[in-house]
Amino acid sequence: MDMLPTLWFAVIAVLWIGYLFLEGFDLGVGMHLLFSARNENQRRVMLNAIGPVWDGNEVWLITAAGATFAAFPVWYASLFSALYLPLVFVLLGLIFRAVAIEYRGKGTTVRWRRGWDVALGLGSLVAAFGIGAALALTTTGLPLDANGDRVGGAFAWLTGYAVIGGLAVVGFSLVHAASFLALKTDGDVRSASRRFARRWAPIALLPLLIWVVALQASRGSAVTWGIAAVAVLGGVAAWLANGRGREGWAFVGFGAFLAAGAASIFMASYPVVLPSTIDHAFDLTVGNASSSPYTLGVMSIVACFGIPVVLAYQAWTYWVFRRRVSASSIPEVHPVRPAVRQR
Amino acid sequence: MNAIDPLLIARWQFGITTVYHFWMVPLTLGLGPLVAIMQLMWHRTGNERYYRMVKFWGKLYLINFIMGVATGLVQEFQFGLAWSEYSKFVGDVFGAPLAMESLLAFFVESTFLGLWIFGWNKLPRTIHVACLWMAVAGSVVSAYFIIVANSWMQHPVGVDLVNGRPIMTDVWAVLTNSTAISAFTHTIFGSLGVGGAFLLGIAWYQLWQRRRDGIDTLGADRRVIVGEASDIPGRDRADHGVWLVSLRIGAVVAMVAFAGVAITGDAQAKLMFQQQPLKMAAAEGACHTGTSFSVLSIGTLGSKNCNDVIPVIEIPGLLSFLANGNFTTDIKGINELIPQYQAQYGTTLPNNPIYGDRAGTTIDYLPVMEVTYWGFRLMIGFGGLAAFAALVALWLTRRGTVPRPRWLMQLAVAGILAPFAANSAGWIFTEMGRQPFVVAPNPSGVDGVYMFTAAAVSPGVSFGEILFSVISLTLVYAVLMVFELRLLVRYVRGGVASAIPELDQRNDPDSSDDGPASGDVLAFAY
Numbered sequence: 099m100d101m102l103p104t105l106w107f108a109v110i111a112v113l114w115i116g117y118l119f120l121e122g123f124d125l126g127v128g129m130h131l132l133f134s135a136r137n138e139n140q141r142r143v144m145l146n147a148i149g150p151v152w153d154g155n156e157v158w159l160i161t162a163a164g165a166t167f168a169a170f171p172v173w174y175a176s177l178f179s180a181l182y183l184p185l186v187f188v189l190l191g192l193i194f195r196a197v198a199i200e201y202r203g204k205g206t207t208v209r210w211r212r213g214w215d216v217a218l219g220l221g222s223l224v225a226a227f228g229i230g231a232a233l234a235l236t237t238t239g240l241p242l243d244a245n246g247d248r249v250g251g252a253f254a255w256l257t258g259y260a261v262i263g264g265l266a267v268v269g270f271s272l273v274h275a276a277s278f279l280a281l282k283t284d285g286d287v288r289s290a291s292r293r294f295a296r297r298w299a300p301i302a303l304l305p306l307l308i309w310v311v312a313l314q315a316s317r318g319s320a321v322t323w324g325i326a327a328v329a330v331l332g333g334v335a336a337w338l339a340n341g342r343g344r345e346g347w348a349f350v351g352f353g354a355f356l357a358a359g360a361a362s363i364f365m366a367s368y369p370v371v372l373p374s375t376i377d378h379a380f381d382l383t384v385g386n387a388s389s390s391p392y393t394l395g396v397m398s399i400v401a402c403f404g405i406p407v408v409l410a411y412q413a414w415t416y417w418v419f420r421r422r423v424s425a426s427s428i429p430e431v432h433p434v435r436p437a438v439r440q441r
Numbered sequence: 442m443n444a445i446d447p448l449l450i451a452r453w454q455f456g457i458t459t460v461y462h463f464w465m466v467p468l469t470l471g472l473g474p475l476v477a478i479m480q481l482m483w484h485r486t487g488n489e490r491y492y493r494m495v496k497f498w499g500k501l502y503l504i505n506f507i508m509g510v511a512t513g514l515v516q517e518f519q520f521g522l523a524w525s526e527y528s529k530f531v532g533d534v535f536g537a538p539l540a541m542e543s544l545l546a547f548f549v550e551s552t553f554l555g556l557w558i559f560g561w562n563k564l565p566r567t568i569h570v571a572c573l574w575m576a577v578a579g580s581v582v583s584a585y586f587i588i589v590a591n592s593w594m595q596h597p598v599g600v601d602l603v604n605g606r607p608i609m610t611d612v613w614a615v616l617t618n619s620t621a622i623s624a625f626t627h628t629i630f631g632s633l634g635v636g637g638a639f640l641l642g643i644a645w646y647q648l649w650q651r652r653r654d655g656i657d658t659l660g661a662d663r664r665v666i667v668g669e670a671s672d673i674p675g676r677d678r679a680d681h682g683v684w685l686v687s688l689r690i691g692a693v694v695a696m697v698a699f700a701g702v703a704i705t706g707d708a709q710a711k712l713m714f715q716q717q718p719l720k721m722a723a724a725e726g727a728c729h730t731g732t733s734f735s736v737l738s739i740g741t742l743g744s745k746n747c748n749d750v751i752p753v754i755e756i757p758g759l760l761s762f763l764a765n766g767n768f769t770t771d772i773k774g775i776n777e778l779i780p781q782y783q784a785q786y787g788t789t790l791p792n793n794p795i796y797g798d799r800a801g802t803t804i805d806y807l808p809v810m811e812v813t814y815w816g817f818r819l820m821i822g823f824g825g826l827a828a829f830a831a832l833v834a835l836w837l838t839r840r841g842t843v844p845r846p847r848w849l850m851q852l853a854v855a856g857i858l859a860p861f862a863a864n865s866a867g868w869i870f871t872e873m874g875r876q877p878f879v880v881a882p883n884p885s886g887v888d889g890v891y892m893f894t895a896a897a898v899s900p901g902v903s904f905g906e907i908l909f910s911v912i913s914l915t916l917v918y919a920v921l922m923v924f925e926l927r928l929l930v931r932y933v934r935g936g937v938a939s940a941i942p943e944l945d946q947r948n949d950p951d952s953s954d955d956g957p958a959s960g961d962v963l964a965f966a967y
Contacts (some may be wrong), residue, residue: 146966150559153510154552160517161543167521168540171532178521178528179899186910189518190917193511197921200507203967204928245794247525247901389533390608397537404544412552419559427961435945437647437674437936439654 100369102394103384106169107371109401111364113165114233115357117158118267119274122356124152126275128195128222129268131215134276134294140287141215142428145199147282150419152199154412156192159229168397172246172387173236173371180240180248181232181255188228195221206433226271227264231255234263234309237363239373244380262305262312269302270356277336277352281345284424288345295340295348303333303355310359313366322366329358447904448799448895451523454911456872458515460865461918465509467864470584470629471636471698472502473577475690480570490682496940497683497932498640503558504928508921510551515914517543523907526795527879527897534600534609535590538616542586550579561964584632585625592621595875596716597883597890607880607890620716623709624871630701631824631867634860637698638827640691641834643933645853647684648843650936657681657842665841674945675938681842683937688838692831695860699828706821707763714764717881719778720874723808724817725760726750730774734759738814775807782806786882786891795896804893808876816870823863830856 127148135141148155167174178185194217202214238259241250248254276298279291310326318326336351371387374380388394421427476499483491517539520528528535553575560569593599599614600607609615651657656668656676670676714721721727726738728750736754758768765772783806792800834853837844843853875881882891931939938944 142966146963149967150555151552153555154548156510157543157547157551160514160547161540163517163521164536164540164543166536167528167532168536171529171536174521174532174536175525175528175899178518179523179525179902182522182899182902182906183909185518185522186906186913189515190913192514193917193921196507196511196514197924199967200503201924201928204504204932243901245900246529247899249901252903252906389536390603392612393533393537393609396609396612397540400541400544404541404548408544408548408552412548415552415556418556418564421961423963424961427963427966429962429964429966432942432945434931434935434939435674436934437676437938438650438934439670439673 100385100388102391102398103169103388104369105398106165106388106394107364107368107384109405110162110165110169111361112405113158113162114364115360117155117162118229118270118356118360119353120155120158121152122226122267122271123275123278124148124155125195125222125226125267126271126273127279128218129226129272130275130279130291130294132219134290136286136290138211139425139428141211142203143283143285143287143423143425144279145202146428147279147423149199151412151415153196154415156196159192165397165401169389169394170371170382170384170387171389173382176242176246176248176382176387177232177236177240177372180242181235183252184228184231184255184260188225188232191221191224191228193221194218195225203431204434206431222271223268226267230267231260231264234259234266236372237309237313237367239375241376242372242374242380242382243376246380246382249376259309259312262309266306266309269304270306270352273299273302274349274352274356277340277345277349280340281349282422284422286425288422292340292343292345295352296337299333299337299340299352306356306359307333310362313363317366318362319366322362325358325362325365329355329362332358445904446799447902447907448898450904450907450911451898452894454523454907454914455519456869457911457915458512458519458918459872460869461922462509462512462516463864463868464861465505465512466584467628467632467635467861468505468639469502469509470580470632471634471694472498472505472639473573473580473636474633475636475640475694476502477570477573477577480573484566484570490679490686493679493683493937493941493944494687497937498687500932500940501639501643501929503554504925504932506554508925511921512918522910523899523902524879524897525899525901527892530606530892530897531594531880534597534607534615535593537609537612538586538590538593542583542590546579546583546586548579550576550583553579559963559965563964581629584628585621588625588628589616589618589621592618592624594880595624595871596620596712597880597886600887600890602887602889605889607887619712620709623705623712627702627705627709627867630698630705631860631864634695634698634702634824634827635864637691637693637695637831638857638860640687641695641831642691642854642857644684644688644691645834645838645843646850646933647936648681648688648838649845649847649850651676651681651684652842652845659840659842663840667841675936675941677944680937685838685841688843689835692835695831696828698860699824699831702824710763711765714772716884717875718773718884719775719782719806720808720813720871720881721764722773722775722778723810723813723874724870725772726752726810726814727760727772727774728776730771730777732759732761732769732771733757734763779806790893790895793896795900796893797900799895804877806877808874813870813874816866816873819866820863820870823859823866827856827859827863830859 127144131141198214198218202211241254243249273295276291276295280288314323314326332351332354336348340348369384370381372382479491479494553572556572598618599611601610656670658666660666667678667681669678726735733755735752738750738752760772761768761770789801789803790796790799877893878891879894879897880892
């Protein structure tokens with residue numbers, strides 16, 4: 099029994115779940131900005147609901163990637179190089195998104211703001227889809243040879259599973275963001291978000307459910323089926339709570355849907371971290387892809403100290419910014435004028 | 442084989458994305474502590490001047506910060522994307538500092554910066570200033586961890602070779618690598634130089650603009666008479682102090698930073714003569730073994746024929762002094778070192794599948810000498826230039842404002858670029874000088890722990906994929922650079938009022954309250 103590699107597989111699963119839970123609503127808010135907001139004030143209400151926290155949330159992704167590199171270098175190397183193009187698009191999406199959030203409010207023209215809205219919305223969409231595709235493929239497999247290198251060309255990853263995984267994260271992010279906005283804003287955005295979650299949750303959560311069930315059907319055990327059932331219960335409870343205006347419970351429920359769903363996927367995949375669709379002899383597992391016990395031991399100490407502290411101060415951040423953002427809390431825009439005497 | 446080697450494109454991609462990333466990073470590292478000190482001063486003294494400084498410089502800090510974050514994502518991903526063989530080879534030891542950087546530094550940096558940005562008027566003042574200090578500390582700690590990772594590539598320590606791969610045996614040795622300690626301190630001082638020159642150049646522009654608009658004048662005693670202009674946003678009397686103090690802080694920081702850069706750089710060079718002698722010989726264009734430091738050499742620098750390299754100005758003994766602290770010990774030149782490397786690491790790339798078509802080709806141990814030779818000199822030259830300019834600036838502003846000539850102002854603003862150039866040149870030198878190795882061998886370390894760059898690239902990734910990514914990333918980076926510069930220029934031209942709109946009397950003509958915004962209106966919002 100590989101104790102440390104198993105522990106690190108669990109740590110990485112937790113990091114991905116943390117990322118999808120937290121950045122799920124950030125990415126979803128980015129997409130909602132494109133089509134759910136009715137006017138500039140609503141867009142700013144939405145954006146400022148995630149304003150203080152989005153950058154901290156994104157670090158979960160960097161940490162998931164970094165921890166995979168440290169604990170499972172072969173997994174990191176094979177997955178990232180095999181998914182070269184989709185991950186480049188994820189990076190481009192995240193770059194545009196980050197810069198758009200910071201820069202859109204620093205100009206006053208309609209053109210400037212609409213331009214950055216598109217960058218933010220499309221960037222979020224592309225990033226969510228690409229990350230979903232990558233995670234789906236690491237559970238369902240890629241055409242890898244004995245050296246862990248992709249065969250079959252630049253688009254060998256583009257399969258039905260990639261599309262389902264991409265849609266799963268996009269769909270979940272949209273619903274999760276609506277639930278988050280219902281909880282964190284007041285006024286029109288709040289009521290519209292609740293309506294969105296009520297109308298679209300049953301459809302938008304479907305791809306993630308398909309991914310969960312498909313994996314359970316092929317590799318699940320009684321325990322993982324049980325966890326998958328918890329996910330379904332969470333989703334249904336969230337939908338009902340949302341309908342009754344219990345926004346806090348709805349948010350928790352959608353979060354539980356994701357956490358349990360992803361946990362059932364990771365647990366069903368274990369001990370394979372990246373299957374090869376060519377030959378299962380080439381599968382990457384927690385055993386053959388991991389770092390040495392010494393490295394894993396060092397990283398375990400760092401994680402034992404680091405992760406609880408991160409959770410504590412990030413939780414504190416949410417406490418500090420616990421007030422709802424509403425139309426009236428958005429300050430006026432002041433144009434920046436040159437401090438120069440007009441001649 | 443393709444007309445262009447994918448390896449070459451992958452190297453260009455790493456070079457472009459990393460050099461670009463390291464335009465944002467030194468400004469973040471250099472400006473952050475200065476803004477944090479300004480806020481601490483405001484907190485301690487209650488002086489309005491420091492409040493304005495925090496607001497203005499903090500705004501520019503954030504405009505730049507986000508670009509560093511966005512381009513930093515690429516850094517974390519691209520080892521796996523384009524360099525999968527490298528990632529597999531070094532993962533056991535190289536991944537750990539990257540993961541520690543995320544967990545112990547990036548989280549702190551991003552979370553507390555969010556608290557700082559949105560925490561105005563919301564958090565108690567002490568907590569608010571502490572949040573900025575935490576974010577700045579996160580940046581510095583992240584610099585440390587990433588340099589630990591890079592230094593392991595320069596000088597692998599703390600590992601054993603097991604089944605052909607380095608396996609970490611001593612994390613403490615990795616974290617306290619002599620190369621890392623000297624490179625980290627060198628980088629921090631180099632970044633402070635960037636922050637100092639940034640303050641100096643922009644503050645100079647502001648003081649010049651005040652004189653040009655007739656707000657500040659010189660009295661009969663040639664000292665400044667500070668005025669105010671109610672028709673120009675933010676141009677009151679206090680505004681003058683904001684810029685004069687900023688300018689002086691910038692100039693002093695730039696000079697202190699250069700002193701720090703010189704001391705740490707000397708330590709680093711002495712290490713490099715031991716650890717990567719060929720890099721230093723290439724930095725020198727030192728063909729023959731000797732003791733002289735070349736100030737200027739011309740001719741064909743890349744040539745192995747020593748007659749093609751013509752030293753024009755040399756300082757006898759200085760090279761020996763830089764390496765050993767005396768003037769007489771010979772430093773090995775290229776002609777002596779290359780046969781040593783060939784004897785130790787082979788003359789051709791091994792017949793191993795990871796080399797692909799490159800297996801069996803001759804190894805060129807000499808880095809691109811035009812780059813190393815000039816990279817080393819530009820680094821020192823631009824660094825020294827910036828420090829000298831800072832000294833001159835202090836003298837020229839002794840009367841409390843800047844001289845009238847426009848060209849002096851343009852020079853001060855252009856001077857912002859000098860430490861950036863020094864930083865880029867230094868990193869290009871240190872990374873190119875490591876070639877043809879991606880992990881340079883440690884002369885006193887475990888045998889066999891080194892890797893040729895030719896073996897590091899992802900075998901499964903096609904030429905077309907890498908070409909696509911290098912083109913798209915370069916284009917996106919270029920476009921975003923335009924936006925960043927436009928915003929920086931707009932906010933600089935707006936003066937303090939661009940960050941504190943209440944100072945612009947044309948805003949809110951009917952509101953007279955001077956306290957924080959009323960009700961639940963956010964003090965800051967995107």
